[in-house]
Amino acid sequence: ISHTHLDHIAALPVYVARRRMMKMDPPTIYVPEKAIGRIERLLRAVEDLDKGRLPCTLLPACPGEEIELSREHVVTVSSTCHTLPSVGYVVWDRRRKLKNEYQGFTGDQIRDLRLSGVDVTDEVRTPLVGYLGDSNPDGLDRCPAMYEAMILIAEMTFVAKSHRRENIHKYGHMHLEDFLARREQFQNEVIIAAHYSTRYTDDRIQRILSKRLPDLLDGRLQVWL
Known part of the structure; x- marks a missing residue:
């Protein structure tokens, strides 16, 4: 992921959820280092709304x-x-x-x-x-x-x-x-x-x-x- 504007990140929860539903391994996602905390909060919020887990690994891209x-x-x-x-x-x-x-x-x-x-x-x-x-x-x-x-x-x-x-x-x-x-x-x-x-x-x-x-x-x- 290059940055966190909505047109670049809105599909991320869907991507992670789709992999889970297809019984694929959780993805590893590289994001700008300063964005990791915000993306984690986004995924947790969607988990709460959707009542489904969004398993993934977020790593910094420096x-x-x-x-x-x-x-x-x-x-x-x-x-x-x-x-x-x-x-x-x-x-x-x-x-x-x-x-x-x-x-x-x-x-x-x-x-x-x-x-x-x-x-x-x-x-x-x-x-x-x-x-x-x-x-x-x-x-x-x-x-x-x-x-x-x-x-x-x-x-x-x-x-x-x-x-x-x-x-x-x-x-x-x-x-x-x-x-x-x-x-x-x-x-x-x-x-x-x-x-x-x-x-x-x-x-x-x-x-x-x-x-x-x-x-x-x-x-x-x-x-x-």
Whole structure:
């Protein structure tokens, strides 16, 4: 969870309850550290209303820390800029690759080196998915891996020129113009832009995008309405 605004957290009690009803293991949920107490109180309140348990483990997601998902995948946490404590996440693929100095060695030679205690591999990481949550552009800029992930999920709350960027940034959001200004920085294969303001109709969003960004960042931008 990136932060505790209602559009990001309202479904949490339902998610936990659904897992319980399907006899699945209680989930482990990572949230901004300062939000843990409030989320615990939310879940307890819903338990009281629903008269059903909401078993889960809440753990802090702290910028700079890593979350182990599996041997092959790890999540890094970055700080973002919103009106509440907020974080972003990058999911990485990690593999072990033979060090350059041992390229060309035979299997027997590699085995002997390993048996003698030599570490013959390096960890190689590839950013798979970046999730910004709600943030002004500083949240992107302070986490270069967001620009490098194969898939980036980011907000584009405002698109009309009449909405001034400096005001939008103050309240922790992004504008279409922020994407245009960073066009050359996006190395992502797919960029999913979401979280559009309800001040716009879907048709108006599409019209503005077709005018200001007709190529949709070389076809990489997908609009979630």
